[in-house]
Amino acid sequence: MITVPRSLILGLAALLSGYHILLGVYSLDVPDRQGPVIVALVLYAVATLISLWPTSPMRMPLWLSFFDLAVCAALPLLVGSTLDGSSSSNGYATWYVAAVGTLMTIVATRKNQVVAWVGVGFLVVHTIVWAGPAALGSLGVIGSVVWVTIAVTLSRGLARAGRDARQFARAEREATEWQAAQEAHLYERQVRLEHTSRLAVPMLRRIVERHGRLNTVQRQECRYLEAAIRDEIRGRELLNDDVRKQVMAAHRRGAIVTLLDEGGMDDIQGPERDAILNELAAAIGSTGADTIIARTAAGSDTAAVTVVGLSSTDPSVSALGQDSPDDEVDLWLEIPRREPVQLNRNGLVSTDEK
Incomplete structure (x- = not known):
């Protein structure tokens, strides 16, 4: 997306507003009284300066928009009172018409369209009362209305385009996150399948070679292998080499081990x-x-993993993998979450440095 620097837009608006002020100064000899015109020039300069302040937010504050509206209402009254509305020799002395259009265009661009419409509406009404409907074209009032109309249309179009761009960006992020999650799940499934294959393939080959005729020791090894594969499926993040080793040792001594990774x-x-x-x-x-x-x-x-160990008083129930009402708690442990270990410059564990 091509973006225009805000400083460039502010600079162009300031040059256009300054041009109106120059026209007003240049035509000071036309009005019969210069005092009201000078006041109008000062008000317009102050309103333009505040409205185009570089650090101001995009949306114009409500108080500032009302101040600009008051200035736009004051300009026709002040300057018009020093001119003859029926005269065709006013020339550049009617600079206030374009000034009102410019200031209301700034207000409309800064997302206060209602105030902008009210400002140019007052200019239209004043011109009709002061010089008649025919003066709307000759004084440039229609041009000021067109400027505000274009500003309102562009502002709404840009706002709509901005909303669409944000929606598209959000949809793109969601699609990227979904794709990353799917790739992560696929990678994890591949890793689990590869690990399961490494565990199961040797035993499966042995079963094929013996045509399914296994002795007691081999059948027990198959049960251990089944338990290890089940741990890989249900344990997920609870497994590393040390945990696998200790779980298999517990299986071999006859214990029933259940690993549950719930995220x-x-x-x-x-x-x-x-x-x-x-x-x-x-x-x-x-x-x-x-x-x-x-x-x-x-x-x-606070806790990362909970571990419970039960000792059964009924060996037959324990052999079936069931809990007995008389089971005794042999182990109860909550492993807390830990902060990552940080090393200082000497490679030693540091608890004070941040």
């Missing part, structure tokens, strides 16, 4: 995630519970 660690990356998973691996390896449940703490601002 509570999606925003945790890097050293903070590694520290949490290392503590999780240590907790699983340190307990002798028959049932171990680890899940991410979704919706928590």
Whole structure:
């Protein structure tokens, strides 16, 4: 999109307004009284200066638009009182007509169209009363109305184009985010499939080679493999090499391990995630519970992972993977979120530097 610098627009508007002031000064010898004309020139200069101030916001404040409206009402009254409306020799002394059109065009551009219409409307009414309807064309009143009309039309068109551009940009961001999410999900599925293949392919080949005739040890290994694949599917962000090692060790001693990733660690990356998973691996390896449940703490601002270990008093119930009413809590742990470790210039852990 091609944009015009605001300074260029302000500069052109200031030059046009200054031209009207020069015409008013040049024609000071035409009015029968110069005092009202000088007051009108000063009011117009002040209103133009404030309206074109470089640091002002795009939307003109309401008080400033009313001030400009008052100036536009004062200019015809002040200058017109010193001229003969029926005379055709006023010349440049009617500079106020173009000045009102310019000032109201500025007001319309700065998103106060109603005030701009009221200002040029007053100019039309004053001209008809002061010099008659025929003077609307000869004095340039119609041109001032056309300027305001163009300014209002362009302002509305640019506002509509700006809204459309923002909507398109928002839609583009949403489409980009959706595509990135889909690519991330695809990448994650590929990683999970590759890891699952590495786990399962050797055992599947062994089963094919033996035509499905496995001994007791091999069947147990298949069960361990099934549990590992299930952990990969449900555990997701709860797994690293140390956690996998400790979970498999717990499976081999007969414990039932359940890993549930509910999205509570999606925003945790890097050293903070590694520290949490290392503590999780240590907790699983340190307990002798028959049932171990680890899940991410979704919706928590302080805890990252919760770990529960239950020891069953009924071995048959534990072997079936069920909880007994008499289960005893052997382990209860909340692993908190951690701030990423920062190193100072000497490579040492620093807790004071920021």
